[in-house]
Amino acid sequence: MKNAIEVRNLVTHYGEREILKNISFSVPKGMTTVILGGSGCGKSTLLKHLIGLLRPTKGEIVIGGNDITLMDEAEMNEVRKKMGVLFQGAALLNSMSILDNVALPMREHTKLNESTMEIMVRMKLDLVGLSGFDNFFPSQLSGGMKKRAGLARALALDPELLFFDEPSAGLDPVTAAGLDELILKLNKVFRMTIVVVTHELPSVFAIADYVIMLDKGDVLFCGTLEELRKSDHPRIKMFLERKPEEETYSPEDYFRVIAGE
Amino acid sequence: MPSIAENFFGFIGKKTRPFLKDIHDISKIINDIFYWSFVSPFKGTPVRLPATINEMVKAGYNSVPIISVISFFIGIILAFQAAYQLKKVGALIYVANLVGVSLTRELAPIMTAIIVSGRSGSAYAAEIGSMKAAEEVDALISMGINPVRFIVVPKLMALMVMVPALTIFSDLIGILGGFTLSVSILEIHPYNYFQQTVNALLVKDVFTGLLKAWAFGIVITAVGAYQGFKVTGGAEEVGRRTTSAVVVSIFLVIVFDLFFTALFYYFT
Numbered sequence: 001m002k003n004a005i006e007v008r009n010l011v012t013h014y015g016e017r018e019i020l021k022n023i024s025f026s027v028p029k030g031m032t033t034v035i036l037g038g039s040g041c042g043k044s045t046l047l048k049h050l051i052g053l054l055r056p057t058k059g060e061i062v063i064g065g066n067d068i069t070l071m072d073e074a075e076m077n078e079v080r081k082k083m084g085v086l087f088q089g090a091a092l093l094n095s096m097s098i099l100d101n102v103a104l105p106m107r108e109h110t111k112l113n114e115s116t117m118e119i120m121v122r123m124k125l126d127l128v129g130l131s132g133f134d135n136f137f138p139s140q141l142s143g144g145m146k147k148r149a150g151l152a153r154a155l156a157l158d159p160e161l162l163f164f165d166e167p168s169a170g171l172d173p174v175t176a177a178g179l180d181e182l183i184l185k186l187n188k189v190f191r192m193t194i195v196v197v198t199h200e201l202p203s204v205f206a207i208a209d210y211v212i213m214l215d216k217g218d219v220l221f222c223g224t225l226e227e228l229r230k231s232d233h234p235r236i237k238m239f240l241e242r243k244p245e246e247e248t249y250s251p252e253d254y255f256r257v258i259a260g261e
Numbered sequence: 262m263p264s265i266a267e268n269f270f271g272f273i274g275k276k277t278r279p280f281l282k283d284i285h286d287i288s289k290i291i292n293d294i295f296y297w298s299f300v301s302p303f304k305g306t307p308v309r310l311p312a313t314i315n316e317m318v319k320a321g322y323n324s325v326p327i328i329s330v331i332s333f334f335i336g337i338i339l340a341f342q343a344a345y346q347l348k349k350v351g352a353l354i355y356v357a358n359l360v361g362v363s364l365t366r367e368l369a370p371i372m373t374a375i376i377v378s379g380r381s382g383s384a385y386a387a388e389i390g391s392m393k394a395a396e397e398v399d400a401l402i403s404m405g406i407n408p409v410r411f412i413v414v415p416k417l418m419a420l421m422v423m424v425p426a427l428t429i430f431s432d433l434i435g436i437l438g439g440f441t442l443s444v445s446i447l448e449i450h451p452y453n454y455f456q457q458t459v460n461a462l463l464v465k466d467v468f469t470g471l472l473k474a475w476a477f478g479i480v481i482t483a484v485g486a487y488q489g490f491k492v493t494g495g496a497e498e499v500g501r502r503t504t505s506a507v508v509v510s511i512f513l514v515i516v517f518d519l520f521f522t523a524l525f526y527y528f529t
Contacts, residue, residue: 051403077405091400093392105404153404 004029004161004193005050010059012045019045021217022059027210032187032194034204037214038239046214047165047197051085052076063161081109083161084154088169090146092138098125098149099134105156124152128182144175151182162186164196168203180206201240213239290409290487297410298417312415320381320416321423325430328376332431335368336360336438344447353447357457360439365466369431370424371518374477377424378510382485385416386506389489390499398490413486420478428474432467469525476521477514484510 005027012020019042027033037043048054049061052068060067063079071079092101102121106112112120118134125131128148138146147167154162164183168176180203186192187207198204204211204225211228213221215235221228228236238245249257263271302308343359389412392398401408436458443449488506492498 048399053399053402073407080403080405083403085400085403087396087400087403089396091396093397093400094395104406108404108406 002029003027004063005195006060006062007050008060008062010046010049010056010061012042012049012054012056012059014045019217020049020056023214023217023219025212025219025222027193027195027212029193030187030191031209032183032196032207033210033212034208035195035197035212035214036199036204036239037220038199041214042217043197043199043214044165047163047195050195051083051163052080081105081157082159083163084151084157084159085163086147086150086154086165086167088165090138090150092146092150092153094138096137097134098130098136098138098141098152101138101149102153102156105153109157120156121152124155125149127155128152129178144171144178147171147179148182151179155186158190160193162192162194164194164198166198166200167196168198168200173202176200176203177206183207201242286491287487290490291483293407293409294413294417294483294486297407298414301410306410308418309411309415313418316415316419317423319384320377320419321427324376324380324427327380328373328427328431329434331372331376332364332369332434333438333441335372336364336435336440337442339363339368339435340439340442340447344443353443353449354453354457356439356443356447356449357454358461360443361436361458361462362466364435364439365432365462365470367470367518367522369435370428370470370474370477371514373424373427373431373474374481374514375511377420377427377478378481378484378507378514381416381420382481382510383503383507385413385482385485386488387499387503389413389486390492390502391496393490393492394495394499408490409486413482416486417479417482420482421475422478424478424481425471425474428471429467432470465529469521469529473518473521476517480513480517481510484513 003026007026008024010020010023011018023046035043035046045054049056050063052071056069059069061069064082066075066079068076068079092098093104096104099118099121102124103117106117106120110117122131122134125133128151130145130148130152133141133145133149138149141149167179167183171179183194183196184207187194187209194207196203196207208225210224211221212219213228213236221231221233221236223231228240231237237243297306298308339360340356343356344353347353347355347359389398392412398408398412401411440451440454440458443454444451485506488502488509492502
């Protein structure tokens with residue numbers, strides 16, 4: 001089994017605070033990998049490192065055989081042309097129509113003529129179920145439609161690697177399930193390597209082939225979905241069974257906390 | 262327990278480090294803006310022309326009405342103020358000199374720059390700031406598109422053309438304002454006023470004014486872009502950054518004005 005991404009000994013800081021504490025894992029090629037974890041465990045930060053928005057304090061991130069942490073802007077842009085990212089809020093450019101948004105990566109990175117580009121945009125929009133919305137503006141679409149349009153833009157250059165940041169955040173269960181369907185389709189039909197960052201359990205069980213679980217900046221678990229279900233690690237069980245974290249304060253500790261010591 | 266000396270140096274460090282970071286950020290954005298505007302077009306990544314024209318319309322064409330009204334009034338005010346003194350020595354015709362020279366050398370560029378920073382500088386900070394807050398800037402980077410090239414360069418090109426263009430316009434309308442007052446209330450003969458203005462104005466007066474206007478265009482764009490890219494939080498910070506974009510760009514416009522005026526005083 002080949003790996004699409006390999007992360008080795010990654011350490012990152014926000015100011016003084018350590019977010020990711022020396023983590024290593026790999027993402028298998030051609031599979032859907034879910035990065036799972038509670039709020040504040042560092043999973044969004046990890047995603048920003050994988051797409052090259054942040055530079056780590058130390059460690060390696062190897063994509064396609066090259067370490068992206070050592071690349072300059074121009075080399076990184078070559079790697080970025082082969083990846084697509086769907087952001088949490090879709091991040092469509094509000095000043096442009098859906099057609100222009102989806103065409104943007106093509107306009108910037110290819111020399112296709114306008115009519116070919118329009119046909120390709122319509123194909124991408126059809127793939128995500130948004131045919132006929134070319135001339136709408138992002139503000140005229142619902143949350144779920146925006147995400148679909150954002151996905152069409154991420155697919156514009158036929159990427160090998162596709163990243164999703166919390167795809168079901170802020171969507172109703174039906175729309176979220178529709179997006180999960182789409183992720184499955186992209187993986188099965190186009191054999192794309194997909195990385196999804198989420199904390200939604202139903203969608204994890206629907207789409208994941210491989211799961212990486214983070215907890216407080218560390219990798220807690222790394223394996224297939226079957227192995228995750230069978231795991232008897234207490235933190236994983238707590239997460240899967242949706243149990244709240246135990247109250248760890250003693251009355252004396254509580255007194256100290258409220259006194260601000 | 263840290264000693265007094267440790268506290269003292271800690272205090273200095275705490276105050277200096279953010280300041281140094283600001284200097285670093287400012288120089289980085291200026292460097293980026295100039296690289297993507299003047300170097301990269303020669304390396305095969307052209308400026309986005311449709312966006313530039315769009316920005317020109319927004320910053321230039323749309324501010325023609327307000328610039329004309331203000332320039333016309335400034336012309337009248339200047340003529341009034343000049344007449345107040347010149348009347349005493351019976352040299353009313355010199356109103357034409359004063360209106361013409363002070364408008365082209367100083368008032369037209371600076372009034373235009375102040376209006377443009379209020380209209381466009383603030384809009385740039387708000388636009389870039391809200392794009393930053395909505396992850397749009399991150400999305401551009403993740404598509405391999407440099408946000409400075411995509412967002413800022415068209416605005417810079419637009420202002421570098423439109424601020425001087427608006428200044429020429431303001432020169433003409435302002436002189437027309439002075440002319441209107443002079444031929445009506447001050448009862449100067451129109452032809453005399455016209456002749457006097459033409460004789461008083463030198464090419465260098467107009468040219469130095471335009472050069473200043475060009476520099477103001479760069480200052481306004483750079484400040485707006487810097488403030489916009491500094492946004493990390495949400496709506497409240499966008500508002501704060503927009504305000505400081507206007508205040509800082511007006512301040513810097515005046516600083517640059519002083520610099521250029523002193524330069525031209527000695528070297529032209």
